[in-house]
Amino acid sequence: MNDKKRGLIWFGNDCRISDNNLLIRANHEVEELICVYLPYSKITNSEDERTPVARSEHLERFEHKSVSNLAESLSRYGHRLYTPHDFPQLCQIIDTLQINTLYRAFHPGMYEQEAEKAIAQTFPQLTVCNAYTGSLFHQSQLPFTPETLPATFTQFRKRVEHLTIVEPLEQPVTLPAPIGIDCMSTEPIFMTEATFGNFVGGEDAGQNHLSHYFSSQLPHSYKLVRNQLDGWDNSTKFSPWLASGNLSARQIWHSVIQFERDHGANDSSYWIKFELLWREFFHWYSAWHQEKLFHSGGISKEPQLWDDDAATLEAWINGETGFDIVDACMRQLKNTGFMSNRGRQLVASCLIHELGLDWRLGALYFEHNLIDYDVGSNWGNWQYIAGVGADAKPVRRFDLDKQTQMYDPSRAFINRWLDKEWQKCG
């Protein structure tokens, strides 16, 4: 029988040391600690009909780098990062090591919440400590209950924009003594240096990108260029680091505030905060609507009949629909794991309104291919465009010819992906 207070911190979409309240709390509350990483993709039921496709190599690579960087950081505190094979093995660790407290970031997703409930039921003596490490606000700050979450983003924004966003926390100085489990086999951490372009997973790379972005003048022109289909500097590119938790939304928010203090605020710097509030909206939207996020009829409507023709879906995935701008964006996604916000709107509109396919097929493909996949932002945005989610407008259909004229008048983006890049990479 172990007489020391033992904690387990379960890392998932919060792969960072700084601004991580769970580490600070564990430091105060327990004498011994074990750190494990088990991502959402390993806790979903293998019989789950929503997970038929493999995740893209871009996504896997970003995640592996993110986790290996976390392991490196923890090693500076004398800790190893354990990577259980699956959810039952995580439970086995809790059981064998007689863990008293589980530290886990609040996750808005349905499967993640179900896994946590299953642990609480299996181990009634275990204290489960949640922290809001992924959102701007703590749930208790919100001026509404989940039941009264505003129906649209604009209503949400107006009610939260004035609230205080707490300052990010520093890294802990020390951590409780490590608990070793050498007798158990856990998966080794896959170390990789290979990355695509500038997207390198990990807290260190995320922090570098954050400093670099705010030491430039880019925040002053963000709103003018954020809709471009391509170009590293045309939007912040924070999303992959946010999705893996390498950066926190609060760190970015306070970097904008600091930038505005140093260089002055304008419409563009404000708009970065505006977009972070969209992310926040979908975070709480997902936490509240749970399984409705995945319903064909969305959050309130009756189930709808959508087409699921496999060949049409395949053409959309491979960038062979005949809509050049859509095909270029889809090839960009396949080759890089990333697509601009404008591109995502166009390809989603095409899948739903031109090809007549079930919006959930598109959302699922994004889930397995975007390096910034985030449950609320992805499924919430797809619902929004399908007209079954948080939008006063019933349908969002983009005129693809008009959009090409506006965002790629010289067809430079289309030519890049339909000809040169595609043949090189594909």
Ligand SMILES: Cc1cc2nc3c(=O)[nH]c(=O)nc-3n(C[C@H](O)[C@H](O)[C@H](O)COP(=O)(O)OP(=O)(O)OC[C@H]3O[C@@H](n4cnc5c(N)ncnc54)[C@H](O)[C@@H]3O)c2cc1C
């Ligand atoms: C169909 C569809 C699916 C999407 N799926 C995802 C997803 O899985 N993960 C994801 O992070 N974003 C998703 N988005 C939102 C948006 O496209 C990306 O956040 C953005 O393109 C990321 O690039 P950036 O960091 O340069 O964004 P910026 O334009 O620089 O915005 C700054 C930050 O604000 C947030 N943000 C911006 N736009 C949105 C938005 N519409 N909804 C929610 N948050 C936003 C992001 O956290 C982003 O990093 C999706 C949008 C659509 C239309």
